[in-house]
Amino acid sequence: MSAEASAVRVIGLWPSPFVIRVLIALKLKGIEYEFVEEEVHLGKKSELLLRSNPVHKKIPVLLHHGKPISESLVIVQYVDEAWSSAAPAILPADPYTRAVHRFWAQYIDDKLPPAIRTLRGSDDGDKEQAAGQLSAALQLLEAAFVELSQGKSYFGGDGVGYLDIALVSYVGWVRALEKIAGVALLDQAKVPNLAAWAGRLCAHAAVADAIPDADKFVEFSVKFSKPMNTGAK
Amino acid sequence: MSAEASAVRVIGLWPSPFVIRVLIALKLKGIEYEFVEEEVHLGKKSELLLRSNPVHKKIPVLLHHGKPISESLVIVQYVDEAWSSAAPAILPADPYTRAVHRFWAQYIDDKLPPAIRTLRGSDDGDKEQAAGQLSAALQLLEAAFVELSQGKSYFGGDGVGYLDIALVSYVGWVRALEKIAGVALLDQAKVPNLAAWAGRLCAHAAVADAIPDADKFVEFSVKFSKPMNTGAK
The missing domain is CATH 1.20.1050.10 (Glutathione S-transferase Yfyf (Class Pi); Chain A, domain 2)
Structure with a gap:
């Protein structure tokens, strides 16, 4: 795992639309990330998820240098703003x-x-x-x-x-x-x-x-x- | 009514928290606006509201030079971005x-x-x-x-x-x-x-x-x- 990949981690599950949109935003900007998959079984949430999103305890969570961001649309906007110099812009300019x-x-x-x-x-x-x-x-x-x-x-x-x-x-x-x-x-x-x-x-x-x-x-x-x-x- | 005031209109009702946040954002930026009050009675929505927010038919709506914007948090972000040169900035910079x-x-x-x-x-x-x-x-x-x-x-x-x-x-x-x-x-x-x-x-x-x-x-x-x-x- 490169240093670049470990700087960005996504806690998620592949079938979640909310996770999918985070992955698309990262791929669009060409940002390397590590996907940390949660287990599907009810009630078995990872320690990392519980610690990263203590309010909702829900996926997706984006970890950027360890700092957690939750709520998929908030994450997509964050990706656009934190990597504002990486084309393309996700939010329209107007x-x-x-x-x-x-x-x-x-x-x-x-x-x-x-x-x-x-x-x-x-x-x-x-x-x-x-x-x-x-x-x-x-x-x-x-x-x-x-x-x-x-x-x-x-x-x-x-x-x-x-x-x-x-x-x-x-x-x-x-x-x-x-x-x-x-x-x-x-x-x-x-x-x-x-x-x-x-x-x-x-x-x-x-x-x-x-x-x-x-x-x-x-x-x-x-x-x-x-x-x-x-x-x- | 000045030209500046008619450029910005807010369709709302005073007790709505969603309306209140739009008014605060406008006042904070020093933007003049005209408040267009809806009637409280159930089912009696104005033509202006129905035309301006046909999807939800709900207040608040901000009309900027006649162009409608709905959903209070979307409006607050719009006010911050459309009047980005008017201090203070509403969204944090980081x-x-x-x-x-x-x-x-x-x-x-x-x-x-x-x-x-x-x-x-x-x-x-x-x-x-x-x-x-x-x-x-x-x-x-x-x-x-x-x-x-x-x-x-x-x-x-x-x-x-x-x-x-x-x-x-x-x-x-x-x-x-x-x-x-x-x-x-x-x-x-x-x-x-x-x-x-x-x-x-x-x-x-x-x-x-x-x-x-x-x-x-x-x-x-x-x-x-x-x-x-x-x-x-």
Whole structure:
């Protein structure tokens, strides 16, 4: 392990969208890191996690020279600001566009996780209703994409930005849920621009490694049908 | 109304902590604004609000030259970034300290509103339990204050910062709840540093006007015992 790698550690679990977005931000900036994987079993949280995030005891935690940062969107902003000289910039430069990205990122974290938990069976609830809520959210995000991307590849325009990272982190689960629940969600016919965006972004070098194949999520979902209780925000 | 005032409008309601934090940020930066008050009555939202925040239909909305921004913490960051040349800076300069402020601001918005709604009777729930949750959150914030302020006046050090704004916006309600529910919350004996901080900050010129007297909140709470459904994040 190089000195550079040990300077940045991420405590996480591969299936967590919140962890995935931290990895994408680091890969995008070309920052080496060490991934410290938590065990999946309920109640068996590592000493390192408990010490690093004593308030929530949840992943992900970024350790930078030992100093812990929690909450995935806080971490992504930290990565952008602490490595501000490393291209690309993650947050848009224009204050209004930054605000719009932050607004939608918060919308995503309000709406997607409850619907996803219900659909994968880790939370109780009406699955049909959850699929409807997820589809409605994706419809709004389709419209937001058209407005923000202005014909370019990403929410961030020509480059991957904050909102791209916030949303793409859920794509692995959404693809898995399409298989598990047999519903069309991120679908060419329903949200054509968003479906094309997801295809493009998942092929991006910084994203491809961070998001495992949908089948791996399906397998995980079958194996652990109850919540891990280590996933967080 | 001057041209400067009409350039910035805030759609809100005076008792909302989320509105209060927007007003404090604007006052702190010395930005003139026009306050556009929503009606309290359930279901009677203004056309301006519905048009400006079609996703959530909630206050506060900041209109800057007609362009709408929603979600209070997004607005506070926008004010800091759009008027970056107007002192003081609201977000700390150091990336790690910024991350810590953002972490606690999110903690506050996760923990305080549900407990406050139960205690004021606008949500059902066990009031004793809610008071316990609120007290526990304030205890953690007391410790965070000691660590972040390092003997200075505010979470932001010598100046009022992001986390000061995020938390002080609830002080009017907390003081009112102490009267309504007869419980000690922001109390000298329980959270001495935070109690002194609240006293100091509520006397600050940018804050004093934005937070009405506790009695006004008590009166409001008696008059409108059910949720307004216009308050937001």
